[in-house]
Amino acid sequence: MRRSDASRRAILLAAFELVGEVGYAKLTIEGIAARAGVGKQTIYRWWPSKGAVLFDAFLALSEDPQGDPALPDTGDLEADLKLVLRATVAELSDPRYDAPMRALTAAMLNDPALAAEYEQRLDAPMRALKRARLRSAQEAGQLPSEADLDLAVDLLWSPLMRRWLERAELTPAFADAVVETALAGLRAR
Template sequence: MTERRAPSTARRSERARVAILEAAYDLLLDEGFLAMTIEGIAAKAGVGKQTIYRWWPSKSAVVFDAALHAGEQAADSGGLPDTGDLEADLRLVLHAIVDELRDERRSAAQRTIMVESMHDDELAEKVVEHILRPQLELTKDRLRSAVRAGQLDRDTDIDTLPDALYGPIFYRWMLRTQPLTHAFADQILGTTLGVHKVNQRARQGESG
């Protein structure tokens, strides 16, 4: 007789976890953060409410992990492109960010998380640790590569340059002061990198 193995508890738990994350993200997009409930997430995922509370302390915690899971599923790679053309590589990244923020459903989910993080310190720490800091560090790595290649001035402030690139885009997105477009991203990119290219040319002139 063929021995029948009992289903793996770890496998069942992982299936339940994924079902909860996907259910939470779907409800976030369809109903919004305020309207959705832990009970609704549990019903949609086909699990008990206590199963959710065993892994997450609050609705905001499960919603954050749900959004993070959705982002990980959509991610193509672990780093920024490095073709040797810094401006082209950063333009590709900025355009992708603009496209994501212009997606009505995904933008609403991200806006909810950002707003909630303003009065939830634990959620704010998660946003910085798992979303903002990784993106900033990847950008800094790409900028360091450009410095080594002689495309940026050696004195370029690698720590603040990413803020100059991303800050205006998220400012316009959050406050909706004007439409968020690829052209706006290109303008920010050209202005930001142009300053450092001018500095580099000036230094070359001084040394000559």
């Protein structure tokens, strides 16, 4: 790993940890630099703002940087979605992610510009990957060609988000039940 890669990873991890500890309002470039052991000019060389650092941190740390970002496609939509939603349940239940994600979500509720940046940099690309997997299922005859894929994404992922937001019970069995019921509904129409 080159030295700049190591600094970059240290900065992203520091931003991710700090926002969970102090909240978005009190997150500063100075604080991130101190935690990461770099000068703040190093951060400003790569990112224009604390929001930009934080979104890159969420991107880098919530997915395998070497891995293919596409959703699994074994040809069995139900099995693939259960795998993905169970992984989402595991991530939402991981205490390392919980505080940073709550801090970012709270900040976006009060800050439409931050919410728009999140939508553009994180949410839209993730929705595109989900839609791509569902479109592949349509081509394979596993979902009706007229199914509304945006509705499908919401039916599959929103119940997990609701339970996480309200700190309700969130289990792999719940993920399975959501997949089975949502797919049955999409196929029955």
